[in-house]
Amino acid sequence: MKRRGRGIACMWYPIGFTVAANPSAATVKVNEDGTATVLTGTVETGQGALTVLSQIAAEELGIAMDDIHIVSGDTDVAPMDTGAIASRTTYVTGNAIRLAAEKAKLILFDVAAPVLGVKPSQLEARDRKIQVKNYPQRCLGIGEVAHRAQVVMGEPAIGSASWNPPTVAMDPETGQGKPFSTYVYATQVAEVDVDDETGEVEVLRIVAAHDCGTAINPMLVEGQIEGGISMGIGFALQEEMLFDKDGRHVNPNLTNYIMPTSLDMPEIEVDIVPSFDPTGPFGAKGVGEPTAVPTAAAILNAVHDAVGVRITSLPATAEKVLAAIKAKREGATKKLTAV
Amino acid sequence: MTDVVLRVNGRERKASVPPETTLLQLLREHLGLTGSKLGCDVGDCGACTVIVDGKAVNSCLMLAGQVDGREVLTIEGLATRDRLHPIQRAFEERASLQCGFCGPGSIMSAKALLDENLDPTPQEIRDALAGNLCRCTGYTKMIEAIQDAARELRTEKSARTAP
Numbered sequence: 001m002k003r004r005g006r007g008i009a010c011m012w013y014p015i016g017f018t019v020a021a022n023p024s025a026a027t028v029k030v031n032e033d034g035t036a037t038v039l040t041g042t043v044e045t046g047q048g049a050l051t052v053l054s055q056i057a058a059e060e061l062g063i064a065m066d067d068i069h070i071v072s073g074d075t076d077v078a079p080m081d082t083g084a085i086a087s088r089t090t091y092v093t094g095n096a097i098r099l100a101a102e103k104a105k106l107i108l109f110d111v112a113a114p115v116l117g118v119k120p121s122q123l124e125a126r127d128r129k130i131q132v133k134n135y136p137q138r139c140l141g142i143g144e145v146a147h148r149a150q151v152v153m154g155e156p157a158i159g160s161a162s163w164n165p166p167t168v169a170m171d172p173e174t175g176q177g178k179p180f181s182t183y184v185y186a187t188q189v190a191e192v193d194v195d196d197e198t199g200e201v202e203v204l205r206i207v208a209a210h211d212c213g214t215a216i217n218p219m220l221v222e223g224q225i226e227g228g229i230s231m232g233i234g235f236a237l238q239e240e241m242l243f244d245k246d247g248r249h250v251n252p253n254l255t256n257y258i259m260p261t262s263l264d265m266p267e268i269e270v271d272i273v274p275s276f277d278p279t280g281p282f283g284a285k286g287v288g289e290p291t292a293v294p295t296a297a298a299i300l301n302a303v304h305d306a307v308g309v310r311i312t313s314l315p316a317t318a319e320k321v322l323a324a325i326k327a328k329r330e331g332a333t334k335k336l337t338a339v
Numbered sequence: 340m341t342d343v344v345l346r347v348n349g350r351e352r353k354a355s356v357p358p359e360t361t362l363l364q365l366l367r368e369h370l371g372l373t374g375s376k377l378g379c380d381v382g383d384c385g386a387c388t389v390i391v392d393g394k395a396v397n398s399c400l401m402l403a404g405q406v407d408g409r410e411v412l413t414i415e416g417l418a419t420r421d422r423l424h425p426i427q428r429a430f431e432e433r434a435s436l437q438c439g440f441c442g443p444g445s446i447m448s449a450k451a452l453l454d455e456n457l458d459p460t461p462q463e464i465r466d467a468l469a470g471n472l473c474r475c476t477g478y479t480k481m482i483e484a485i486q487d488a489a490r491e492l493r494t495e496k497s498a499r500t501a502p
Contacts, residue, residue, distance in 0.1 A: 046438030046475055219434050223480055227437060230477035254383035254472060262468035262478040 002193045004204075007301025009294035010187045014180035015286040016088035016165050024093040025079035025162035028057055028100040030108060032150065034128055034143030035067045036101070041081030042093045043073045047288060048220035049089045055216050056094045056281045060101035062125030063142060079160065087286040090216065091182065094281035095163040103159025111149040111157075112140050165279075182277055184285050186210040188229070190298035191266075194306040199322025201237055201303055203264070206295065209271040213285030222270045225291045229268055232295020234260045237315050343407040347372065348416030356403050363387045363398040365406075366413060374414035374443045378472075385471035388444035389413045395451035397470070414443035417450065425491045426450055429484035437475035445471040449485045457493050461486070 016022045027039040038057050044050045054068040072078060081093055109120035112130040116123070116138055124133050131139035140148075149157045165181030191205040208225050215221045238258040242250045251257045276283035300311055309324035341358045344351065347370060354369045363380075366372040366389070375398055378386035382400040389398045390412040417424035423431065426449050436442040445468060452459055452467035459467070464485050468478060 046436070048434065048437070223434050223437060223476060226477035226479040227475045228477075231474075253381065254379050255381065259472060259474070260477075261470075261472060262465040262482070265465070265478050268477065268479055 001197070002195050003306040004191065004193055005302040005304065005306025006189060006191050007298045007303070007305055008187065008189050009297035009301060010185070011290060011293040011297075012183050012185050013087070013290035013293055015086070015091045015182050015184060016180060017082075017086040018167055018179040021164055022082050022086075022088065022092060023162050023164040024081045024088075024096040025160070026081075026093065026096040026100040027079055027158065027160040028061075028097065028104045029159075030061065030104050030142065030146040030149075030157040032143055032147040034063065034141060034146070035069060036061055036063060036104070038068055038070045038097060038100075039078050040070065040072050040093060040097060041075060041078040042089050043084045045084050047084075047089075047224060048217060049084060049093070051220065052090050052216045052284075053094060053097050056284075057097050057101045059282060060098050060125075061105055061142070062130075063128050067128070079162070087184075087288040087290060089286070089288075090284050091213075091280050091286050092163060092165060094216075094284060095279075096161050098281040099161035099163060100159040103161060104157045105159070107149055107155055107157040107159070108142065108145045111153050111155070112145045115140060115148070182213075182279055182285050184211055184213070184287065184290050185273075186290055186294055188232075188294040188298045190295070190302040192299060192302040192306060194303055194321065195318075196307050196325055197322075199318040199320070199325060201299070201316060201318070201321060203233055203237070203266040203299060205267045205269070206233075206298070207269045207271065208291070208294075209273055210287060210291065211273040211275045211285075212287040212290075213275050213277040213280045214283035215272045215287075216282065216284050218272055221272055221287050224287045225270050226268050228289070228291020228293075229295050230260045230265055231292040233264060233266075233299065234258075235292065235314060236296035236299040237317070238264070240315050240317075341404045341407075343403050345406045345408065346410045348411070348413060354403070358402070358404060360403040361399050362389070362391075362396075362401040362403055362406055362411070365403040366398060366411075369403075372413050372415050375447075376440055376443055378440070378444075383472070384441070384444075385448065386441055386444045388447045388471060390447055390451050390454075393451070393454060395448045395467075395470075412447070412450070414447060417446070424450070425495070426453065426485065426488040429487040429491070430481065433480045433484040433487065435476065435480040435484040441471055441473045445473065445481055449481075449488070453485070453489055453492060457489055457496065459485070459489060 029037045050070050054065050057068050058065045109123045113120040129139040130145050146157045168178035170177035187209045189207045193202045206229050277285050340355045342355050344353050376386035378384035380399045382397045387398040464482050
């Protein structure tokens, strides 16, 4: 019969990598039509990085995301970036882009201040304007200021910046240090049905609560979490590279390397935990890889809750679960006969 | 060589191809329609899904000769110059794709479903997508988008049929 169980798992995960330097660089140029061009060496792999990075640049410059033209990945022209790896793009590349945009913005403030009759520190960039704080009617269009910066002041509004997460090297005596600049945290809860006659595990529901700092684009955060959970389900129950005794891969195709399909996916509830990291761009950290970390542990804990067996090697295939259930029953029978 | 005459996205197309040519090769290499993707080439992944006479098929498993005289719809046949197909728009609005490689196949599977059933249950949508493997998204936002598109297509249909 089917037995239901619930399991919970928590994780922390470092953002960016450590040991070597981990920098990102970026250039932001504000154009005479009020748009801005961002140059970055990072790469869009479908996670939505360029969307989030455009949002960061737009927020800093007080313009719309549609006003940003982002040029990425071409190492001939783009500033150096360590890469779309280690869940670091929003945090590290995002910080570089925010700093570069801030430098371009400060040039615009210097140019606009004498025209508006205030100090640069009294200005802000909002709604496609450079305006006096608390007096938004005293303003100039951002494009007009960018044009003036070029043809009147001779100082085009361009900012370049790089950012390398601050870390503390390990103390050789104590082994203590600060290997990463920041961490993210998550908890996932799995609800499963385990068939105790076949060992088959069906994941019914996953609830995932993730801290990623400020969620700059909540829909993309959800997409990352849902995708990570599908990878976690494959890791927990299905996916295994098999090798024969000569080391040959025996399931090198999708016919017998089984990954989750739409029929294997449970109902997913995502909870983005409100959080703010002062070292991240607008409080953001990251979300990519951590999403796949707690899923398998939560599912295996749910299997334990359902049928009382601990599976300690992945994937927890029906055969493995059934063998563990049988072993547990035999153990129980032996104990009874001993008494 | 095998001569085939078929309708692709509403237009008659002719080709003369070696007999072992698959429908996917015919589309991509002979007709220049590269929207359908070559993933596994053995019918596991669904990236090459197109619609032949109303049914979603893996175009890597069908020979070009088998589509002679038949009607093929590919991802290129969905959008018009003015607008995306409601399924494509819903996929965009829901951020249903990430790397996008499975997208053309997933969208064609969804189209074949909605052509037959404008009010599918979530389970029917999962069944329709079962042959389209996606490594990025967990399918969740695709299922939501297909529900959105079905709703919009139902509204369009009732507007058309209203007196």
